[in-house]
Amino acid sequence: MGKFDNAANRGVMKIKPYIPGKPIEEVRREYGIKDIIKLASNENPMGPSKLAVRAMAKKLGEVSLYPESSAYNLRNALAMQLNIRKDMLVFGNGSNELLNMLAQAFVTPGDEVVFSTLSFTVYQSAADMTGGTAIMIPHKDFAHDIDGFIKRLSDRTKLVYLCNPNNPTGTIISKQDFEKFMEAVKPETIVALDEAYFEFVDDRNCPDGMQYLSKYPNLVVLRTFSKVYGLAGVRVGYAAADPEIISIIERVRASFNVNMPAQAAAEAALRDKAHVEKTLKNNNDGKKYLYAELEKLGIEYVPTNANFIFVKFPANCNVVFEALLKKGVIIRPQYDNYGRITIGTASQNKRLIAALKQVL
């Protein structure tokens, strides 16, 4: 036990540190390999939009000033694109910050925070840090068990996190299940629908959270510029919800939480439809290629609606992970034989498959 453990907030001490994808530089240092590919953090292999890079560069000379805390220009552009009111948006330093802000704003000790096992780990830490009681619903075939969620709702359920598509499995909650859940949950329970990978979805039976905002005032839809827009490094995410919910989240938002170059980049990225199309095409092509190659290798996978694939290796994932690292390929181990692989560029995918062939 550390000297200050008793002094710390008890909820904070419950938090298990988040383990991010292994950085390229770290592998370079540890293994002395120069040519490394990272397929571990669901970043955009096509890079950022050039329009976004230019917009950021233009702002660099102005960074002695604070950014506009309201993200005025980005807010206008996004509200227009989503066809929602401007006061229905709040921006975060990545959607990760918003997931935490939601718990800070709504959860008090003893409240229940409900989410699926085998989902994004930040839901657990958000519940822990606010003293909430985490209620984990076992996944069903790697997907959310919505009936299991409904059965576990109680008068103490304050916040529910639904991840759609789900990280790390790439599965979706169907429209029917989502609607069934929203009808079953109390109107005071906040439902956070985390749509970080929404733009990659190709199953038509996946709900678009934005279409439900007027029907369900307790719904909060979260999205990010980190994935399809390729801006993970500058940290911009947003939540859309009823203006009354937004004004409560605003109370816990630190002023200037989204920096000036990031706001400019996100606004420009929204306009760069060609970059989004290129990203989606690469993802679809890569998905088909990887499915075919994984099948040839006898590696089972869960069909995905995102930019990553959840796979079952014929050996423990940590062993496969270490062996791939030595070949300069970083993936994300999960548990037992399961791992998650981000879909890369065509050449990255080829390199991954070649390395897997050697390793297995």
Ligand SMILES: Cc1ncc(COP(=O)(O)O)c(C=O)c1O
């Ligand atoms: C499901 C999910 N939600 C939220 C995030 C957070 O993304 P960001 O903070 O970069 O917007 C991620 C990142 O990987 C994610 O997988």
